[in-house]
Amino acid sequence: MRYWLVKSEPGEYSIRDFEAEKRAVWDGVRNYQARNFLKEMEEGDLVLFYHSNAKPPGVVGLARVARARVPDPTQFDPESKYYDPKSTPENPRWITVELEHLETFPRMIPIEELRARFSPEELLLLRRGNRLSVMPVPKAVFEEIVRLARSK
Secondary structure (H helix, E strand, O other): EEHHHEOOOOOOOHHHHHHHHHHEEOOOOOOOHHHHHHHHHHOEEEEEEEEOOOOOOOEEEEEEEEEEEEOOOOHHHHOOOOOOOOEEEOOOOOOOEEEEEEEHHHHHHHHHHHHHHHHHOOHHHHHHOOOOEEEEEOOHHHHHHHHHHHHO
């Protein structure tokens, strides 16, 4: 099993939206490195849900990969801002996952707390200039973040 972090702007799709839907295809990712991380995900992998572009940004929940290597449906939709005319159902360029909501944490772990506890080498999220919406998280870091988020 591997561990991951996905980012979403709460104004676009929040942990409450995810909690209500219970499952969601993680669509619209158009960064090649993030797409490659999505391709590496396997069913059962655990995922931290992070609110970006929020005041403050931070880790707010937990998900599990329910289905791996799902063609991103937005790439085929001409009405979508994520439409890719070079992509076909026979040869999709954008692969994603379906996530299942497991938990909305009792407390958010804000970015400043993450910076105080982890180095940029330990947590890719903290690296200067990192704008990836999907990234791996080392198991020990993942477990510590979950422990903190569940503490009162």
